Amino acid sequence: MIHGTVFNLQRYSLHDGPGIRTTVFLKGCPARCWWCHNPESQSPLPEIACSQNLCIACGACRSACPESLSRQSCRGCGACARACPTGAREVVGRVMTVDEVMESVLKDRFFYEDSGGGVTFSGGEPLCQPQFLKELLAACREHEIHTAVDTAGICAPDTLADIAPLADLFLFDLKCADPERHREGTGADHAAILKNLECLGREQRPIWLRIPVVPGFNDSVQEMEALAALASRLHGVRQVWLLPYHGSWGAKPQRFGKEAALQAAGAAAPSLETLEHYARLFRDRGLDTRIGGA
Ligand code: SF4
Ligand code: SF4
Incomplete structure (x- = not known):
């Protein structure tokens, strides 16, 4: 029986796609963003x-x-x-079967139906457990439950192509437009991620771009302008969400002995005025842009 490692099942989630949702957090992520607010997601193991x-x-x-x-x-x-x-x-982290996850997911089925919600698979990078994710998406489809995959697009193109038709929405995290800065901040290859994002667009999969606004990384007009230009060239982008960094993101890493992320703890969150200014840069290019929680 297919099983995977889950580090949280969050019911009544309002920030991970449309309506009321259950967010299933899968463990394991190849990126090492220094501001990561889910450090428990990085290792694939409990x-x-x-x-x-x-x-x-x-x-x-x-x-x-x-x-x-x-x-x-x-x-x-x-x-x-x-x-x-x-x-x-x-x-932190529990090995679960598809049936065990679905048992929890199905408890809130009526909330999904009433609110236009569903289930979001997040992480970590959920595409790091492709077979488990695929089975979960198929099980949700069988029950006619709307699904979203919250991904940073860090996977082989074939893996994404295999998963893409099974998900109703992709929440695609885009962190910056400059490849060098991207590698410094996340440890991940920008070009490969962009290729995956473009591929989803070509396949006409609905995409919400999610951009964390992180002081000391991408919190500047120049960077946001570059991201807006990039986003406007992509196909399939239905919405853009700017997710403001907040100080509490820096506190959790201590519990997991991850000191590197502490540099984020002292950084100030971007002001609402600044975020509105950034949002206008995207809206000026015709993109439906919101400012959200994370
Ligand atoms: S710290 Fe020691 S006791 Fe605790 S989980 Fe690890 S090996 Fe087991
Ligand atoms: S030393 Fe602290 S963490 Fe260890 S068992 Fe005692 S209370 Fe728990």
Whole structure:
């Protein structure tokens, strides 16, 4: 039976596509965006999160761990979390079957029908688990549930071509227009992502472009103008969403021992006035552009 690793199932989601949705977060992402607000999504395996504010330094986790609490050697067994008396340690990521995910998804079927909602598969990069994703999309279609795939387009072209006909909407994260800056900020190849995005357009798949507005990365008129020009040349783009960075994005990485992302913690969020200005750059090119939460 096909199974995959899921790190969250979020019901009543309002920010991941139209209507009321369940967002299924699949684990694993090849990109390393320094501002990532879901650092638990990056590793494809279950991993341990630790909330220092709950820790009473009792040492029970160390006694239970066969690997002396080494992050590098962690095998995700969960012994430390089970031993922890305060809930400071928890295992993030669960191996689930398609049926298990669908059982949860189907609970809110009436909300989807009433609101024009459905299910969004996010991550991480959901295309990193292509077979699992494909089966989930097929199961949703069987139940006539609208589906969206929230992707950064980081996958082989064949993988995307295989998945594309099964999804009703793509929420495609586009982070910047400059290939060099893109590689520096995310570690991923801009040209390959763009090719996948263009391919979806050619296949006439509906796309909502989602652009995180991140201080110190793409928060400038020059960058937004370049993105607006790029977006206006693409086929299939129905909406553009500007997703303002907010300070809390920088807090979570500490729980996963990911210090690099902390540089985002002190950065100021772009003002509403700035975001409106950026949105006009897209609207001036005929793109239906919204400012949203993330
Ligand atoms: S999950 Fe297992 S190996 Fe990893 S830190 Fe906890 S006890 Fe150690
Ligand atoms: S078992 Fe929990 S409370 Fe005790 S030291 Fe480990 S993390 Fe802290």
